[in-house]
Amino acid sequence: MQALLIIEGTYPWYRGGVSEWVYQYLLHLPEMEFTVLQIATDEFQGLDPDKALYPLTPNINDFIRISPPAFSSDLQKDLKAWYEDMEQAFPAGHNFDIIHVTNTGFAGFLGAHLSQDNQIPLLLTEHAIYWKEVEMGASALECGYQIPSTEIAKKHTVEHFKELARLTYQHSDQIVTVSKVNIPEQNKLGAERVEYIPNGIPETWLVDQKRRGELPTIGWVGRCAEMKNPLAFFDYVNTFDQLGQKANFTMLLCDANEPELQKKVIEKAKKFPQVTMIWNEPAEAYLSEFDILIITSHNESQPLVMLEALAKKALPVGYQVGDFTDDFGLSFSKDRSIEEQVKRISELWASPIDFEYLVDEKVKLIKEKHTWIEIFDEYRALMNRMIRKEETITF
The missing domain is CATH 3.40.50.2000 (Glycogen Phosphorylase B;)
Structure with missing residues (x-):
């Protein structure tokens, strides 16, 4: 053909x-x-x-x-x-x-x-x-x-x-x-x-077991584009700090031909040295280290990264957008604050059995349909x- x-x-x-x-x-x-x-x-x-x-x-x-x-x-x-x-x-x-x-x-x-x-x-x-x-x-x-x-x-x-x-x-x-x-x-x-x-996602990405550290690794993955809203990730980082909740933070970004936004992200990152910034690298190895993926997109149809994260047993979290609903992670309506989200993440992380159960429920759908x-x-x-x-x- x-x-x-x-x-x-x-x-x-x-x-x-x-x-x-x-x-x-x-x-x-x-x-x-x-x-x-x-x-x-x-x-x-x-x-x-x-x-x-x-x-x-x-x-x-x-x-x-x-x-x-x-x-x-x-x-x-x-x-x-x-x-x-x-x-x-x-x-x-x-x-x-x-x-x-x-x-x-x-x-x-x-x-x-x-x-x-x-x-x-x-x-x-x-x-x-x-x-x-x-x-x-x-x-x-x-x-x-x-x-x-x-x-x-x-x-x-x-x-x-x-x-x-x-x-x-x-x-x-x-x-x-x-x-x-x-x-x-x-x-x-x-x-x-x-x-x-x-x-x-590739079947080879699916993992059966995942070793987690004492602190959660919380990540963001995407193009450095306005529609992906990368600057919002720093609001989550700031809220974790304000609430005294410790975590590791990683941003995995790639160029998107939006130089003004890219400059803003780089400048913002200087105020958050606890965030590891990685540019233009393959995602799989880093997703394997994530426990939680923050989704910040303004308007997303079906975020591929949420499927990739679940394949690596990382839980997608953020405001409901496009097809990102509770079927695929921990989604919140627009009237819920970032502080409420961070508190819920912290509660789940403090209960490993509940956290793993929630992740495994979402992974089942990925294995069956995606x-x-x-x-x-x-x-x-x-x-x-x-x-x-x-x-x-x-x-």
């Missing part, structure tokens, strides 16, 4: 939920051949894939990078010109059985038009709702596109991305969401036949159904 995979931004250079998903997808479908079309800013385009954080898998035949479109008030004109430029730059002679896009933004626009123009089935896997992220305060998209700073321009951007979402939903032969919480919003903009296939092997078996079956009666098209 020949697939055109259209992505935005971070894979293979930066760590994150979508990057990890893309890598595992390519890894678990070795019988398929991929052309990866990445939409990225000039800064991303200058990076060398062979020196990336994630390897390029052997089933990638071609890795093509293009810039996102100009984004003025005349959206339709900008997108039309961009699409025409892309068609001219795209190498001829590619044979595709299916087009797969990972969002409804620029990737969704390209996928919808290529699918329509060439009669190739389109599969959408929506990880996050772009317009909602902009509405919630995102300063940049994964492709590097910077969100305008004025409120009026932001409102226009939200409406533009809603239009792109409607277009992508309309032309998708199958829509998959990784987050149950997003389905109502998708339905409002015309998404039909939405199938839920969640995020996952391994990459099971997840991509579902995708394999889904794509085979989609192309069974379709002809391969060349363009």
